[in-house]
Every structure is written in structure tokens, then in C-alpha cells.
Amino acid sequence: xxxxxxxxxxxxxxxxxxxxxxxxxxxxxxxxxxxxxxxxxxxxxxxxxxxxxxxxxxxxxxxxxxxxxxxxxxxxxxxxxxxxxxxxxxxxxxxxxxxxxxxxxxxxxxxxxxxxxxxxxxxxxxxxxxxxxxxxxxxxxxxxxxxxxxxxxxxxxxxxxxxxxxxxxxxxxxxxxxxxxxxxxxxxxxxxxxxxxxxxxxxxxxxxxxxxxxxxxxxxxxxxxxxxxxxxxxxxxxxxxxxxxxxxxxxxxxxxxxxxxxxxxxxxxxxxxxxxxxxxxxxxxxxxxxxxxxxxxxxxxxxxxxxxxxxxxxxxxxxxxxxxxxxxxxxxxxxxxxxxxxxxxxxxxxxxxxxxxxxxxxxxxxxxxxxxxxxxxxxxxxxxxxxxxxxxxxxxxxxxxxxxxxxxxxxxxxxxxxxxxxxxxxxxxxxxxxxxxxxxxxxxxxxxxxxxxxxxxxxxxxxxxxxxxxxxxxxxxxxxxxxxxxxxxxxxxxxxxxxxxxxxxxxxxxxxxxxxxxxxxxxxxxxxxxxxxxxxxxxxxxxxxxxxxxxxxxxxxxxxx
Amino acid sequence: xxxxxxxxxxxxxxxxxxxxxxxxxxxxxxxxxxxxxxxxxxxxxxxxxxxxxxxxxxxxxxxxxxxxxxxxxxxxxxxxxxxxxxxxxxxxxxxxxxxxxxxxxxxxxxxxxxxxxxxxxxxxxxxxxxxxxxx
Numbered sequence: 001x002x003x004x005x006x007x008x009x010x011x012x013x014x015x016x017x018x019x020x021x022x023x024x025x026x027x028x029x030x031x032x033x034x035x036x037x038x039x040x041x042x043x044x045x046x047x048x049x050x051x052x053x054x055x056x057x058x059x060x061x062x063x064x065x066x067x068x069x070x071x072x073x074x075x076x077x078x079x080x081x082x083x084x085x086x087x088x089x090x091x092x093x094x095x096x097x098x099x100x101x102x103x104x105x106x107x108x109x110x111x112x113x114x115x116x117x118x119x120x121x122x123x124x125x126x127x128x129x130x131x132x133x134x135x136x137x138x139x140x141x142x143x144x145x146x147x148x149x150x151x152x153x154x155x156x157x158x159x160x161x162x163x164x165x166x167x168x169x170x171x172x173x174x175x176x177x178x179x180x181x182x183x184x185x186x187x188x189x190x191x192x193x194x195x196x197x198x199x200x201x202x203x204x205x206x207x208x209x210x211x212x213x214x215x216x217x218x219x220x221x222x223x224x225x226x227x228x229x230x231x232x233x234x235x236x237x238x239x240x241x242x243x244x245x246x247x248x249x250x251x252x253x254x255x256x257x258x259x260x261x262x263x264x265x266x267x268x269x270x271x272x273x274x275x276x277x278x279x280x281x282x283x284x285x286x287x288x289x290x291x292x293x294x295x296x297x298x299x300x301x302x303x304x305x306x307x308x309x310x311x312x313x314x315x316x317x318x319x320x321x322x323x324x325x326x327x328x329x330x331x332x333x334x335x336x337x338x339x340x341x342x343x344x345x346x347x348x349x350x351x352x353x354x355x356x357x358x359x360x361x362x363x364x365x366x367x368x369x370x371x372x373x374x375x376x377x378x379x380x381x382x383x384x385x386x387x388x389x390x391x392x393x394x395x396x397x398x399x400x401x402x403x404x405x406x407x408x409x410x411x412x413x414x415x416x417x418x419x420x421x422x423x424x425x426x427x428x429x430x431x432x433x434x435x436x437x438x439x440x441x442x443x444x445x446x447x448x449x450x451x452x453x454x455x456x457x458x459x460x461x462x463x464x465x466x467x468x469x470x471x472x473x474x475x476x477x478x479x480x481x482x483x484x485x486x487x488x489x490x491x492x493x494x495x496x497x498x499x500x501x502x503x504x505x506x507x508x509x510x511x512x513x514x515x516x517x518x519x520x521x522x523x524x525x526x527x528x529x530x531x532x533x534x535x536x537x538x539x540x541x542x543x544x545x546x547x548x549x550x551x552x553x554x555x556x557x558x559x560x561x
Numbered sequence: 562x563x564x565x566x567x568x569x570x571x572x573x574x575x576x577x578x579x580x581x582x583x584x585x586x587x588x589x590x591x592x593x594x595x596x597x598x599x600x601x602x603x604x605x606x607x608x609x610x611x612x613x614x615x616x617x618x619x620x621x622x623x624x625x626x627x628x629x630x631x632x633x634x635x636x637x638x639x640x641x642x643x644x645x646x647x648x649x650x651x652x653x654x655x656x657x658x659x660x661x662x663x664x665x666x667x668x669x670x671x672x673x674x675x676x677x678x679x680x681x682x683x684x685x686x687x688x689x690x691x692x693x694x695x696x
Contacts, residue, residue, distance in 0.1 A: 121577035121628050125604075133606065136633025137577055210579030210603055251582050337582075341657075341677040374677055376629075376659060450585055457586050461680045470678045483659055486629070559602025561572075561585035 004060050005052045014053050024048070040295040041338075041465065042253035043455070044418075050411035058413060063308075067362075067403050071311040073304050073416070074404035075362045076327040081400040085113075086358075087365040088390045089166060089331065093118025093142035094377045095490050097153035100143040104158060106380060110387055115158065115196075116166040116367060118142035119176075124211045126172040126545030129494040138491045141377065146498040147540045151179040152186070161189045165196035166241070166331065166365075171213030173200035174226050175544045178531040181234075195236040197287055197331070200226055201243050203264040203436055207445045209246035210557065213545060216437050218552035222527065223268065224275050229528040231281045238287035240268060241331065247445075248291035249337045251453020254302045255419060257291060259426030260436075260445045262310060266427065267436035269318055279318050283325035292358040293335040294350060300406060301415030303361025306330070309420050331365035332358040339374045343469035344481050347371040352389050359393055360406055366390055376483035443560060450561065498540065505538040513537045514547055521551040566694050571619040573601035573610045575638060578628035583655060587623065590681040596688070607637040615647050621692045624671075627656040632665065639670050651692050655679070 038046050052058070065071060068078025077083065090112050092103045104115055119142040122134035128146045129138045138144050145151060155165070161184075169176045177198045184194055202219035205211050213219070223240060230239035244261035252260065265286060272282045290306065292299050310328035314320040334354035339347040348371050355368045368386040370378035378386070394400055406412045433439045440446070459465040466472045487493075513534035520530045534544060572588040574581055581603060592598045599617045601610060614622045622642075624635055635654060642648050654666060655675040663674050672691065675684050 121630070125577045127577070133577060136630040136637075137628065140629035210581060212579075212604070249582070251586075374657065450589075453582050454586050454589050457681060461682060467678075480660075557581075557603035559600050561588040561598075561600045 004058045010052055010056055013051055040298040041293055050414050054410055054414045064407055072307040074407050076329055080403045085394050086363050087114040088112045089114035089116045089365045089367055090387055091116040091118050091367045095139040095487055097143055097150040101154055101156055110384055112387055114164045119169055120144045126213050128540050128542035129498055138494055139486055144494050147501045147538050148179050148182055148535050149501050151183045161193050168199045170199055170202055170205050170211050172545050173198045174222050174531055175541055178535045182532055182536045191233050194234055197238040197241050199241045201240055203267055204243045204246055206440045207247055208250040212555045214548055214552040215555045220271050224271050225526045225528055227272055227282050228526055238285050241287050241289045243289040245289050245291040245333050250449045252449045253452050254298050255422045256448055258302050258306055259423040263427050263430045263436045279320045280322040280325050283320055288328055288330035290330050290332050291335050292332045292354040294338045296357050299357040300361045301412055301419045304416045305419035329364045332363040333367040334369045336369055336373055340469050341374045344371045346469050348385055355389055356393055359399055372481055372483055379484050501538050510537040510539050514539055518547045567597050568694055569597045569619045570621045571599045571614050571617055572623045573605055574603045574625050575605050575607055575610050575634045576630045579603055580627040584625035590685055594685045607641055610638055611641040614650055620695050621651045624654045625656050631658055635666055635671055636669050649695055
């Protein structure tokens with residue numbers, strides 16, 4: 001392999017470094033190093049300094065190359081931010097479809113360039129607002145969607161033929177997507193132009209986010225139905241957003257986030273191939289979603305390692321021929337779990353650093369958390385600051401002037417290599433278990449994450465890891481922050497609306513459509529067409545999900561800790 | 562503490578909220594502190610939480626909520642506990658609560674609320690100091 005470094009230079013540097021270390025060690029005898037251990041938030045130990053000696057066999061062309069070229073370490077698109085900035089896509093959802101529609105329009109007016117939808121717990125779990133299980137939960141952590149009517153209101157007046165829409169939805173993703181497609185069709189927008197993403201990643205639900213409905217195999221079957229449909233009908237739509245964000249939020253390390261996400265990607269690839277699709281048909285529309293946490297360089301290395309590792313997996317393991325199959329395109333969200341309720345204005349700074357890391361890591365799309373994220377749904381003001389954070393990075397900081405500006409940093413390249421190697425070890429382990437579904441059934445990734453989370457909490461409690469405002473610089477008095485409050489009438493209004501929907505639709509047609517869906521589910525047919533037909537008859541979310549639950553069964557949390 | 566049996570604690574996740582990182586960490590901390598811990602698992606209705614707490618004969622019920630439905634869920638749980646004659650099971654809460662809601666929850670009978678940033682040892686200490694095994 002061709003090498004970037006000259007042997008004599010490496011030797012000389014090694015000598016000089018040795019002398020430097022000796023001098024330092026002498027100094028540290030008198031005044032010890034600042035900390036007993038220097039480590040990332042994932043507890044990965046970091047060296048005092050990184051030099052060519054840490055990557056002596058570095059080959060620019062093999063390990064990095066150029067953006068838009070295998071192995072994509074420097075970026076998936078050839079022009080990256082020189083051609084087009086990342087999409088500024090602020091996750092939003094609150095109360096009713098009307099209120100969320102207003103927030104969407106507000107954010108677009110403030111300069112966001114893509115839509116992203118947060119749903120409430122009942123919607124996420126496939127229950128209507130009038131379910132007893134929804135009591136007290138309607139509209140609290142996102143928008144309440146019970147039927148096509150809500151979907152129509154949600155996107156009313158928004159140019160969805162020009163803007164892409166992301167929907168963070170998992171067990172009922174197929175249903176919400178069917179509603180979106182029906183809504184667009186009713187507006188005369190052809191399917192082929194619709195761009196967006198449904199998260200639709202159940203594997204990480206079992207591992208981390210824990211919105212459940214049906215068991216793993218059946219859940220994957222529904223996901224592959226959407227992939228199959230998307231390949232034929234919606235060439236601009238990402239039918240899965242293979243996610244690491246939630247894995248990290250649940251407490252994993254950066255390596256685990258990377259490894260389990262790509263292992264999930266491998267699982268979906270295998271399932272789609274088993275369905276009979278060609279890898280080059282579906283892989284170009286797999287997208288990813290990562291966390292951007294607080295350790296700056298660890299995150300940048302993670303993003304770069306992710307691209308290189310996925311490219312290798314798709315090319316070498318799955319023999320994909322289309323270069324677009326090798327592209328790891330990703331959305332990023334800054335780390336919610338790193339934000340604090342104490343001294344909330346500090347969160348603006350955390351989010352800024354995390355957003356910067358995501359940009360330096362080459363993300364395609366970015367959501368920045370608001371300062372009040374820990375307390376409640378973001379207020380307009382807080383969400384605006386978060387959006388401005390992205391705009392300042394984009395327009396003022398200069399980091400988007402040049403592609404992968406940290407490429408070649410000894411530290412970043414070394415960390416990128418290590419991240420890739422360590423993630424591969426996990427992926428191999430999961431392969432040896434029989435794949436990600438087998439690993440999930442054994443609770444392997446779940447327990448790895450729980451162990452990492454517990455470890456980290458103990459480090460915080462012991463003061464080994466600092467959280468400013470929480471275990472250091474934690475003055476007593478807190479500056480109060482105005483938080484968003486749910487309209488107390490919302491629950492009642494939503495119940496009335498859904499009631500009206502059920503009473504004003506053609507119930508015979510709805511029932512017939514639901515029966516057809518049930519038959520398709522039971523007969524192993526692709527459910528998408530009958531699903532779209534059912535939602536067009538204003539079958540509600542829960543009515544459809546109850547069909548899924550009936551045919552496929554329900555999954556229960558094993559309750560391990 | 563001679564003569565007293567070990568404290569029995571249920572950590573529960575009522576409602577649809579799936580954020581269980583904190584609940585499971587606190588459950589581990591309770592276990593490591595020597596308490597008997599039962600974890601309810603996710604997606605428990607208020608009825609299921611109470612049935613579990615009574616069946617397991619717990620002294621303390623710790624409710625975890627991060628999705629904003631605490632006012633309804635906690636009040637419903639306390640209501641059912643009282644109805645079933647188990648009002649002597651102490652209830653505490655953990656998770657995300659707007660500051661204004663904390664006095665309201667305590668007014669309902671929640672003994673203490675542990676929000677973000679709470680130290681595990683403080684939670685354990687509080688339990689040791691304030692919760693005794695039921696008759």
C-alpha cells in the first residue's frame with residue numbers, strides 16, 4: 001500500500017517524541033497532569049498528542065480519496081457543501097395538526113430547508129386519541145395524528161413537492177406514510193416527485209427507543225414491504241432511516257452507536273435480499289441517522305468511519321455494483337441526552353459544538369436541539385436560536401468553505417481508524433450470533449447499552465466525568481425559562497375530531513378496506529396498496545394497527561435492567 | 562438495621578413513554594444498594610402498575626415519566642392504590658417534570674420527585690432515610 005510518510009521523517013519524529021515524553025514525565029513528577037485520565041464521553045482514552053507515528057502506514061488515496069469516491073471518507077457527494085449546504089431540518093411536533101402546521105411554517109419562514117415531524121406517544125405506538133391508553137398523552141411530546149384528516153391539516157399550505165419531509169415514526173410507519181402518500185395524491189402531486197424519509201427502523205426500537213407493536217420478524221416484514229413499494233413507486237423517498245441516535249441516547253458509547261446502527265443496516269439489507277430484491281435496487285435509498293454528542297473529535301471520527309465502513313460492507317460483503325449503494329447518507333441530531341435542566345442556556349453552547357462536529361463530519365441533514373429540550377417541547381424562541389446556530393455555522397464560521405477540512409489530522413485519522421476497527425469487532429460478534437435479530441432476541445445490544453449507561457452515570461456521580469452546571473459550577477439559583485404548555489382543550493378537541501371522522505366516512509367502505517388489508521397481511525402480500533386504500537377511506541391509525549396486532553401479534557418489553 | 566426485612570421497591574414505567582434509560586439505571590442502583598427491586602417493564606397501564614405493586618408487596622413504588630403525561634398517570638395510579646387499600650405504598654417519581662408540576666404532584670401524595678441531574682446515591686440515601694417496610 002502506498003504510504004504518505006517518508007521513513008526518515010517518521011524515525012526522526014519518533015526520536016523527538018521520545019525526548020518530549022521524557023521531558024514531560026519529568027515535569028509531571030513535580031506537577032501532575034491535569035487529570036488522572038483523559039477520555040472521551042464514551043470513556044475512550046485519548047493520547048497526549050497524535051503524530052504521523054500513530055498512522056505510519058497511512059495512504060491518502062486508499063483510506064481517504066476524494067469526496068464522492070469510494071471509500072467516501074471525505075464525503076458522499078462530490079461537491080458536498082460547496083454545491084449545497086446540509087438540509088436544515090428542525091424536528092417539530094406539538095399538540096394538534098394545526099399547531100404543528102403553524103410551527104412548520106414558522107420554521108420554514110426562519111430559513112429551515114426541510115420538514116421533520118415529531119408525533120405524540122399515542123401516534124408513535126399506534127393508538128388513536130380515543131384509546132384509554134392515550135389518556136393524558138395526547139399531543140404532549142409531538143403531534144396527534146389519528147387519520148388522513150389530521151395529515152391533511154398537518155401539511156396544509158406547505159410545498160411538499162419542493163420540500164422534503166421526514167417523519168419520525170416506527171411501528172406504524174407504513175400507515176403514516178400511506179396517509180402522507182394519500183394526502184399528496186389528493187393534492188395532485190405525483191408520487192415520483194415526493195421526497196422525504198420515514199424512520200421506519202424497528203430494529204433500533206427493540207434495541208433502544210422502545211416504541212413497540214409487533215414482534216421483530218413481523219416488524220421487519222412490514223419494513224421490507226415499504227422498501228419494496230418505494231423502489232417501484234417513490235424513487236426520491238428514503239424508506240428507512242437506519243438510526244443510531246436513539247441507541248446513543250439510551251446510553252451507548254460512540255463505537256456501539258456506530259456498530260449497532262450498521263449491524264441493523266446489514267440486517268435490513270439481508271432481509272431485502274431475501275425478499276428477492278437486488279441490492280442495487282434498494283440500497284441507494286437506505287439512509288442513516290446519527291447522534292452528535294459532546295466529545296468533538298470522537299463524533300467527527302465516528303461520522304467518517306461510518307461512511308468508510310458502510311461503503312466497504314456494501315461493496316465487499318454485499319457486492320453492490322451501483323456506487324450509490326455504497327453511499328452512507330445521514331441526518332444528524334445533536335445529543336438530547338447531553339443537555340441539562342440546570343442552567344439551560346448552557347445548552348445553546350453544547351448544541352453549537354455538536355452541530356459543528358456534525359458539519360465537520362459531513363452530515364447531509366441536521367437538527368439542532370433547543371435550550372429547553374430537557375424541560376419541554378421547544379418554544380418558538382428556543383427553536384429559532386437552534387436554527388440560527390446552524391445558519392451561523394454555515395454562513396459565518398467558514399467551516400463549509402472546504403470539504404472535510406479535518407482530513408489528514410493525525411488525531412482524526414487515527415480515531416477514524418480505531419472507530420472503524422472497533423465497530424467491525426462488534427459487527428463480527430453480531431454476525432457470529434446469527435445476525436442482528438438473533439442478537440436482539442438474546443438481549444445482547446440492549447444489555448451492552450444498559451451497562452454503558454450505568455457506567456457513565458456512576459462516573460458522573462463520582463465526578464470523573466464533568467457536566468457543567470450539574471456536578472461542577474452548579475450554583476444554587478437557576479434562571480427560570482419559559483416553557484411550552486399544551487393547550488388544555490386539545491385532548492377534547494382531538495377526540496371530537498376523530499369522532500366526526502368516524503361518523504362522516506363511509507363505514508362500509510372503511511370496513512371492507514380494513515378487511516382487504518387484513519387479508520393481505522395474512523397472505524404475506526405487500527400491504528402498501530391496501531393500506532393506502534384503507535387510509536383513503538379514513539380508517540384511523542389504530543384501526544389499521546389493530547389489524548397488524550391481530551395478524552402479527554404484539555411484542556412485550558422483556559423488562560430487563 | 563436488625564429485625565427489618567429488606568425494602569421492596571418497584572420501578573415502573575406507566576403509560577406509553579418508552580424512555581427507560583433512567584428507570585433501569587435507578588433500578589440497578591437500588592439493587593446494588595441491597596434493596597429488592599422489581600422492574601415493571603414498559604407500557605404499563607395505571608391498573609397494571611398497581612396490580613404489580615400489590616402482587617409484589619412493595620414498600621415503595623417509583624414511577625418514571627419523561628413524556629409529559631405524569632399529571633394524569635401519577636394521579637390515576639395513586640387513586641387506584643387508594644381504592645385497592647394499598648395507599649400505604651409510598652410513591653416517588655423520576656424523570657422530566659415542569660417545575661410548576663412538582664408541588665402539584667406532591668400535593669397528590671407523591672413523596673419526592675427526582676429530576677434530571679439527580680445523583681444515584683442521593684436517591685438511595687433518601688429512600689433509606691424515608692421509607693420503611695410496610696406492616
